[in-house]
Amino acid sequence: MLANYPTLPDTSPQYKATLDLFRLLYGTMRTRKLSMVLYVASYFSIIDAWKGLRTGYKRGARMMYAIQQSWSQKSRFSHLEFLNKLIFPQPWQILKAVMLRATALLLAVFGSAAALRIKSVTHSGPACPQSDRLTWSGGLDDLTITLPDFSETIAAGQTTSCQVHLLIDEGDPGKALLLQDVTVSGGLYLSSNTKVDFYTTAYWSETASDTVSRCTCLLGVRWRKVADWSNKVAKSTSTASGSAAVFRNVDVAQRVNSASPCTGSDGYVGILNVAFRIISQGGGLVFFGKERKDVDTSPVVESLAFKWQSC
Known part of the structure; x- marks a missing residue:
């Protein structure tokens, strides 16, 4: 079902910007807990980003599928494969949403130790x-x-x-x-x-x-x-x-x-x-x-x- 969806060209500015975005998010992760937090944050943030758009449901389903596939393969650094399946018209808006979600989740996970x-x-x-x-x-x-x-x-x-x-x-x-x-x-x-x-x-x-x-x-x-x-x-x-x-x-x-x-x-x-x-x-x-x-x-x-x- 998802095979007919277009992908970003490797040379497009959107692809490069999005690639840098997820390198920033996932490339420095050292623990499974932090990686999971960012995956969950990305999941909810992507849904928010596409909410209300005409094509939001299709793209949201595509993103959820990619996240589930990436996590099921136990790969914390699979952003290249992840990006090939997605379309990101405004990657830095997604970055903002992801970081806000991640901050809230991190505070919930580590709140008692950091307080x-x-x-x-x-x-x-x-x-x-x-x-x-x-x-x-x-x-x-x-x-x-x-x-x-x-x-x-x-x-x-x-x-x-x-x-x-x-x-x-x-x-x-x-x-x-x-x-x-x-x-x-x-x-x-x-x-x-x-x-x-x-x-x-x-x-x-x-x-x-x-x-x-x-x-x-x-x-x-x-x-x-x-x-x-x-x-x-x-x-x-x-x-x-x-x-x-x-x-x-x-x-x-x-x-x-x-x-x-x-x-x-x-x-x-x-x-x-x-x-x-x-x-x-x-x-x-x-x-x-x-x-x-x-x-x-x-x-x-x-x-x-x-x-x-x-x-």
Whole structure:
């Protein structure tokens, strides 16, 4: 039935424009889910584009048939075969319709993962940057906080710390946000016969006042009191030098598994507080700051990994 329909000449401007259009749409797809979204978006957009036209029903049937054939062959990159079966008098109008449909579908498919928002990141503590140049990037899987001015030297028995506070909202109602892993990367110098202890502490608070209220002291370190002590998780690791001083780049990685309170209907998750402490043991000096990479340096970076879990 469809064999008698005309096709666009390979040299026509409409054919070339439409070919570029679908290369743009499908040529960069890497996942079956995204490809399916664009196929569905194209399906509905084409129906809209031809609606009300005298030949719309015939052309719409032709396009639906081509889409079904292309998808049944499990080919995400079959736009050449796809285009040979179609007539596109106004390809860029179809592009606009397809992209609008695709945007709506993508928001529906990925809405809960993309909704989470880190509203702000602040810091406190003597080892934190003394400027306002703290930056962050990434999402749930690879949030990275850059501390460009983090540079501390401490003597035996001394300690220093830096704490970051993340205000998080627009979460998934009925679920808790779990901080799984914290990794702090930087350059470490140890003088001879020196040991250093790294502590990572994570806890959640409802408001900013919970993070700055009364504090107690433990081993010379100021601990900030929170409303719910039960959700605080602390992990530690150590490294030491021998008879000679050492300098090396290190990744201080800790699995903390600290869960937020259950997110309410308003989407507010809370304030995540992550403290990184350094304690010098032995008789020498400890330096922690920028990494050395050949002749260049790289700032201290703190990486966080999250996931949602049921309450």
